[in-house]
Amino acid sequence: MDPTESQPLRHRHVVALPWPGRGHINPMMNLCKRLVLRDTNLIVTFVVTEEWLGLIGPDPKPDRIHFATLPNLIPSELVRANDFIGFVNAVHATLEEPFEKLLDRLSSPPPTVIVADTYVLWAVRVGERRNVPVVSLWTMSATILSLFLHSDLLVSHGHALSEPSESKEEEIVDYIPGLPPTKLRDLPPLFKNYQVFKKGELCFAELPRAKCLLFTTAYELERKAIDFLTSKLGIPVYSTGPLIPFEKLSFxxxxxxxxxxxxxxxxxxxxxxxxxxxxxxxxxxxxxxxxxxxxxxxxxxxxxxxxxxxxxxxxxxxxxxxxxxxxxxxxxxxxxxxxxxxxxxxxxxxxxxxxxxxxxxxxxxxxxxxxxxxxxxxxxxxxxxxxxxxxxxxxxxxxxxxxxxxxxxxxxxxxxxxxxxxxxxxxxxxAVEEMGSSNANIDHFIRDINNTT
The missing domain is CATH 3.40.50.2000 (Glycogen Phosphorylase B;)
Incomplete structure (x- = not known):
């Protein structure tokens, strides 16, 4: 079944757009596999660069997941660590237009929803132009997302913009909702990666415009952070994890x-x-x-x-x-x-x-x-x-x-x-048993997709 060919109208079409990195592509693929296993009327177009299609290789996947590619307009995976901020800038600047053109070719059935990595800055605005709702997938912990969303508190407490002294590193950060009391030295040093973090802030600002937010974590692991973010963001939040390939364990x-x-x-x-x-x-x-x-x-x-x-x-x-x-x-x-x-x-x-x-x-x-x-x-x-x-x-x-x-x-x-x-x-x-929290949240999310007009 190919999404460029005519399909029965009852099918819903999910377009998956991961950030181009293995730590983001893998959980997105695991989510898509779970989605098509839970609903036989879903098909998925999984969008990666031409380079990443070759790197993914022949990993088995359900018939209703198909790949589509974007041109190699960003630095290669082999060298991106040499200039990470340059890599981020390239993803944000060069892939929006080819993705939008790709959406135009996915017409039978037309895309029902775009599931995009939170770090893909332009995903929500593309969806708004094409009248396709966009769902955000966050592939890190819910706890660190709450930390990032409250960076202003780190700044106001003098815990963000300069390298701390050895004694200051031992100070306890206990004012971030959902974050257990944590020594400053155990938090990402925003002052070292400030350019990367500022790019992330642009992406976080888009979250309230998404249809909903998906976490790869299990609800039971990060209950406090997830409950807080659910109340803060004003959009539905679903913990679909652990989004790991447990279903393919083969002996x-x-x-x-x-x-x-x-x-x-x-x-x-x-x-x-x-x-x-x-x-x-x-x-x-x-x-x-x-x-x-x-x-x-x-x-x-x-x-x-x-x-x-x-x-x-x-x-x-x-x-x-x-x-x-x-x-x-x-x-x-x-x-x-x-x-x-x-x-x-x-x-x-x-x-x-x-x-x-x-x-x-x-x-x-x-x-x-x-x-x-x-x-x-x-x-x-x-x-x-x-x-x-x-x-x-x-x-x-x-x-x-x-x-x-x-x-x-x-x-x-x-x-x-x-x-x-x-x-x-x-x-x-x-959590991943039939009646567990992961499947319950995935099923709830699928009902939201099916109610999308």
């Missing part, structure tokens, strides 16, 4: 890394993911490698780039290095007992769904607050951090000790952390 085929996990003792393996966008310096990576080796812990390390170098560095060690793996399948394997993560929100949700304690190693933006919530609020992880602010690197001995502490199944702290992780896993798995 029919067994790649080599799964066969290796099958041979390991229960909860004995540390899964290490260095993320898909930002990474660390070469010197820091050397310390991480040596620290993990010295811990003696078995590990499965996914290396997106530099796989051969890492394999050489880990020769004779107790682990396996791969270039790619099915992360959620790995995390749900009984052999995995810990998850080294940069704390991107998608990975955070997958870690919680699987019930695996996390070793939090944030690098950038929302990862910093996610790490704090993992360790202090949800109490399902340990944070790797410099002992002193003046330290340039987290050294191998520190890494060795924190890895051993995370993987210690006998300590009282370790037992309590695993109990909390199991409790959250049960909550997450309950």
């Amino acid at each position: 029919e085929n067994k790649p080599d890394y799964i066969r290796w996990l099958d041979e390991q003792a229960e909860t004995s393996v540390l899964y290490v993911s260095q993320g898909s966008f930002l990474s660390v310096s070469e010197a820091q990576m050397d310390e991480i490698v040596e620290g993990v080796k010295a811990s003696g812990v078995r590990f499965l390390w996914v290396a997106r780039g530099g796989e051969s170098k890492l394999k050489k560095a880990f020769e004779g060690s107790a682990g396996v290095v791969v270039s790619w793996c099915d992360q959620l399948r790995v995390l749900c394997h009984v052999a995995v007992g810990g998850f080294w993560t940069h704390c991107g929100f998608n990975s955070t949700l997958e870690g919680m769904y699987s019930g695996v304690p996390m070793l939090a190693f944030p690098l950038f933006w929302d990862q910093i607050l996610n790490a704090k919530m993992i360790v202090e609020d949800w109490k399902v992880g340990i944070r790797i951090e410099r002992r002193k602010k003046t330290e340039v690197l987290i050294v191998r001995d520190e890494i060795k000790e924190v890895v051993k502490r995370l993987m210690d199944r006998e300590s009282e702290d370790g037992k309590e952390m695993r109990r909390r992780a199991c409790d959250l896993s049960e909550i997450f798995q309950g």
